[in-house]
Amino acid sequence: MPYAFSLDDVAFLASPEGEEAIAACSELPLTGATRIADVATARRVVGERYAAVLETVELRRKASVKFADPRGWLFTGDALQQASAAPVARHRAARLAGRDVHDVTCSVGADLVELAATARRCVGSDVDAVRLAMARHNSAQAGVSPLLVRADALRPVTRDCVVVADPARRDASGRRIWRPGDFVPALDDLAGVYADRDLVVKCAPGLDASAVPWARELELVSLDGQVREACLWSAGLASTARRATVLRSDGTQWTVTAEEPDDVGTGEPGEWIVDPDGAVVRAGLVRQYAARHGLWQLDERIAYLTGDAPPPGVRAFRVVEFGHYSEKELRATLRRHDIGRVEILVRGLDVDPNTLRRRLKLSGAGEASVVLTRIGRTPTAFLCRAERIPV
Structure with a gap:
């Protein structure tokens, strides 16, 4: 415990x-x-x-995996688990720069300190006195001074400011909660109480957007290739229906939205296979991303993209050869290329990469990446070399 x-x-x-x-x-x-x-x-x-x-x-x-320098900070276990990584919290705060902001579930202040650094005025509140005391200490450590007050998120204590919330998504035993109505506070309750306010709610990336009709923008955010969260933006703050934001620890970032062109087709494999960032996939923006970079789909229902020039700054897969997938054929191909270490990526096929890797029993000197997918009804295997494309 x-x-x-x-x-x-x-x-x-x-x-x-x-x-x-x-x-x-x-x-x-x-x-x-x-x-x-x-x-x-x-x-x-x-x-x-x-x-x-x-x-x-x-x-x-x-x-240390979420904060560049957590020295001097105080946390509880649950609060740290739910806290946004600093670059993610900083990105959200940047969208609210210059506004009056109230973080109504401020917990130990992980998001609050980033909001306070960019907001015109900033308030943080929480029902938990211990977390609020930690937030006060952590704010001082970060060199910001938001107004802190003990209050229930569903009992407004401010007016005329943007409300930011991060509802608890685990029950008393620590198990993850998936239904928005079971969050603490529940999403519908937040939306009802703050119906006259601009509202921002941080959620888990697996949220079903149809369960929150009040949200006018769903933003999926990834950091260094890992999808970290979904963020719901109410009508006064939304600028697109769906957005994917891709952040890197080096400070670079890019975004793609539902308003961008999505006129791409399917076609034969090009020189490269591209596996879009998870934020792009979860936001349903694979076609927009493909159109931006001159790529096309292998299959309209599969997220893998292909083309003759991959986007800058991504890890892409240069195709060496491809053909019908079966375990026997794949094993023969890898042995013919003297492959002993293999990375396996799968979409659209019921294949467990770790189980398959053990069964292949490879002993070669080289290494490669294998992309397994379905094109139409045909299971297909691509033997590739992974390369990091320069920016």
């Missing part, structure tokens, strides 16, 4: 003495094999607050 922080814990951890205690335990391995010894060491060095200190050390380590 995750540690349940108290307000006294937060006060201690935010103090100079708390930071000294965290620093004293920061080099402990905290593995399954060392846990008993590490707890004993922490008890001896820190005293009665040892559990809060060890939990903070572990959470800061986990936070």
Whole structure:
């Protein structure tokens, strides 16, 4: 079970003495094999607050995948799990720059600090006093000073500002919740309470857009090739029905929208296979992306694209040869090319890449990528070389 922080814990951890205690335990391995010894060491060095200190050390380590520098930050386990990665939160905040913004589920402040950096005025609220205390500390760490207030998200305490919400999507046992009506607060309740406001709601990427008819824009956001979230924008903020935003940790980004041309056809394989970013696929914008880059589809129901020149900045697959797929034929092709290490990508076929890789029993010296898909009713295998295309 995750540690349940108290307000006294937060006060201690935010103090100079708390930071000294965290620093004293920061080099402990905290593995399954060392846990008993590490707890004993922490008890001896820190005293009665040892559990809060060890939990903070572990959470800061986990936070490094979402924050460039989580040193000095305080988290709860659940809050960190749901927090947006900093580049994703920064992107959303940039769309609201210069506005008055109220984050009504601010939690420990991961999104709030980015909003506060760009908004004209910024308010954060939460029902959880511990998370609110952490948000106050984290805001100070980030050098911003939003107004913080303890309040229920469904009981407005501000007027005339954009409302941002990130409903809880796990139940008390930690299991993921999929139905928007079961979120806390529920999406329809948020939309009803803030019907007269501009509303932005962060959700999981698997959300069914038909379940939220009030949303006028559905934005899918990926970071470094991984789809991170869906974001719902109400009528006053929407500029397209569907948007895919692709972010990179190096600060580069691009977007494609439903308003762009989608006049592409299907055709024979070109020199390259392109697997569009997951945000593009989930947003239903594969054809728009293809049209932008002069690509076409192998099959109108499959997201793989093909062409003679891949888009800049992507990892694409140069076709070496292709033909009808069967496990026997694929094994023979890979052995003929002396392939011993293979990456397998699949769309449209009931094939598990890991299971297939084991069954191929390859022993060659080379490596390759295999793209398995269906063209019409024909299962097809492409032997490829993966290449990173320069920007």
